[in-house]
Amino acid sequence: MPINKLRSSARGKAAIGAIVAASIAGFAMLAGTRVPDDVALAATFLNKPWEGRELRAYPDPATGGKPWTICDGDTEGVTPGMIETSAGCDKRLVRRMMQYRAQYVACVPGFDQKPLSWRAMINSLGWNIGPAGVCKSTAVRLGIAGRYLESCNAATAFNKAAGRIFIGLVKRREMGDATRIGEGELCVSGL
Numbered sequence: 001m002p003i004n005k006l007r008s009s010a011r012g013k014a015a016i017g018a019i020v021a022a023s024i025a026g027f028a029m030l031a032g033t034r035v036p037d038d039v040a041l042a043a044t045f046l047n048k049p050w051e052g053r054e055l056r057a058y059p060d061p062a063t064g065g066k067p068w069t070i071c072d073g074d075t076e077g078v079t080p081g082m083i084e085t086s087a088g089c090d091k092r093l094v095r096r097m098m099q100y101r102a103q104y105v106a107c108v109p110g111f112d113q114k115p116l117s118w119r120a121m122i123n124s125l126g127w128n129i130g131p132a133g134v135c136k137s138t139a140v141r142l143g144i145a146g147r148y149l150e151s152c153n154a155a156t157a158f159n160k161a162a163g164r165i166f167i168g169l170v171k172r173r174e175m176g177d178a179t180r181i182g183e184g185e186l187c188v189s190g191l
Contacts, residue, residue: 012189031090038119062161103131117190
């Protein structure tokens with residue numbers, strides 16, 4: 001359960017509204033690529049703000065080493081000393097999020113018919129814990145059952161790295177901070 005109570009917010013609703021307004025038939029443009037609206041919502045309002053963009057590879061903050069990270073939190077094929085361009089980071093983010101999303105579609109029956117805010121939360125959560133972790137999570141089990149509010153709350157349990165609770169992960173999973181929307185906040189804002 002969350003440390004702080006999840007609640008709908010004006011900024012969460014505005015983020016959802018912005019993506020819906022920019023979408024055509026459930027798809028939006030991101031880095032010059034047509035992507036599902038949930039990927040656009042997660043990338044724009046959750047992943048990018050929380051991960052921050054780093055063009056040079058850096059060690060994982062929790063371990064001080066592996067996995068090495070670049071761009072907006074991407075770890076695939078990243079090695080020490082690696083450098084990426086901003087355009088390259090945009091392409092990496094879209095490619096990886098679409099790869100992950102395919103796994104959510106496979107493990108969640110009717111994924112595309114679930115609430116947009118819930119799907120975006122799942123995309124962002126998976127960016128940190130991976131698709132396998134998402135697919136076997138209580139959050140997904142509750143979402144499959146249509147218990148979205150409980151699912152939003154269940155996802156807040158993923159606030160640890162290297163066995164320790166990180167306040168940044170608490171904020172990301174729950175109500176965010178002064179400048180960034182939290183996953184739970186966004187999730188409940190669209191229910």
